[in-house]
Amino acid sequence: MLKMKTPKTGKARRELDKRAPKLVETGKKTLILHGTKTSGVLNNVLTQIYQLKKESAVRFSRKNEDVRPFESGGEASLEFFSLKTDCSMFVFGSHSKKRPDNLVIGRTYDHHIYDLVEVGVENFKPLESFxxxxKLAPKAGSKPFIAFIxxxxxxxxELKHLKEVLLDLLxxxxxxxxxxxxxxxxxxxTAVSPNRVFFTHCALRLKRSGTIVPRxxxxxxxxxxxxxxxxxxxPxxxxxxxxxxxxxDKAKKKEKNVSKDVIEGKIGKVYIPDQKVGEMALPNKAKGVKRExxxxKLRHGEGNKHASKRQKEDSQ
Known part of the structure; x- marks a missing residue:
């Protein structure tokens, strides 16, 4: 039997509630990590991807020898890191003679590998070279436009799959x-060829166009x-x-006494109970009530007089 650990503090309970499945999921966190060997270009690429996704990314700076995507047994450590950091995406960088400047972008489902895309990085230009x-620099955490040309x-x-993964990543x-x-x-x-995509990051400058929509x-x-x-x-x-x-979706509760018409639209029936006018309480200041x-009182007084006369006659 496996021992189930329950949270003992409020902070631990809140953290587990954040990681629990939700009907409407929040944004995906990205894990960025290095392989056994990397290059200077690849380190710069991973650093700048982390800067673009700083608010929703976790970065490991140490080398990871046991992480080998696309190989049997080389994904267990990656799934463990995904569970530990609660990240549903990852970017893994490695460098070898066969595959130089190699990036593996992948997604996980229930912290198990869902799909993988491996790309090589060429013609890299960092932020500093522009x-x-x-003042036009994009702000951290802002929403981006994503265009696929x-x-x-x-x-x-391959490019259809890469498009899906990049959409989730960005x-x-x-x-x-x-x-x-x-x-x-x-x-x-931009798809330059069947296996090559040119990727660039641009800032948007809004200018007057003479209409409501800016240029x-x-x-x-x-x-x-x-x-x-x-x-x-x-997958x-x-x-x-x-x-x-x-x-x-939850089934809508049936509305009683409501129907829909093509011309009149929504029609409702309203049932009003019988008005018991005789039992209605009238205000004491009403003139009719005072007269009654x-x-x-007068009738009651006359009745008492007649009763007293009868009693006197009987006594005599």
Missing amino acids: SYDK GEGFDSVE RGEVVENLNLAGVDRAYIC MELVEVGPSMDFVVRRHRL NERLRKEAMKTAK RREA
Whole structure:
């Protein structure tokens, strides 16, 4: 029998409540970690991805020898780190002669590996290499636009999968309403070839257009790089169906005495009980009530007089 540990403090209980499944999930956290060997370019790439997602990311600075995606037995440590940090996405960087400057972006379901995409990084340009007005720099935690340009994202299987993963990685928390003034950045992904994607990060500058909708200009602020798709692994069908399940909407409570009409719309019936006018309590200051009381007193007084006369006659 496995021993079940229950939280003993309020802080532990609140932390478990945050990690519990919800009907409407919050934004996904991203785990960023290194492999056994990395390069200077790859370290810079991981650092700048962490800066772009600083509010919703956890970064491990040490090397991890046991983490080997796409290999049997090499994913156990990755799943353990995902459970420990409560991260449902990860970016793993490694460097080797066969696969230089290698990035593995993956998602987890119930803290088990869901799918994986492996890309190589080429033509990397860091943030520092771009010159622009620092007032235009995007603010941390702002909502981005994400644009995917090219037919490959709809026709090539590898690029379609990469599009799904990048959307989850970059979009943050899903919201229904958005203030245009708070949107100050855009991620542009362009499919250059069936296995190469150009990625760049731009700031949005709003200018007057003479209408309600402002004119937008893009200012490249970095980083920018080329993603070369190497390997990818889709989730199996059973796991996909389980992960795509959504909570059923609660059945609406039936409204009584309500019907709908095409012309009149919603029609309701209102039932009013019978008005018992005779039993209604009238105010004491009503003139009619006072008159009735005076007449009742007079009648009552006359009845007492007649009764007293009869008693006297009987006594005589």
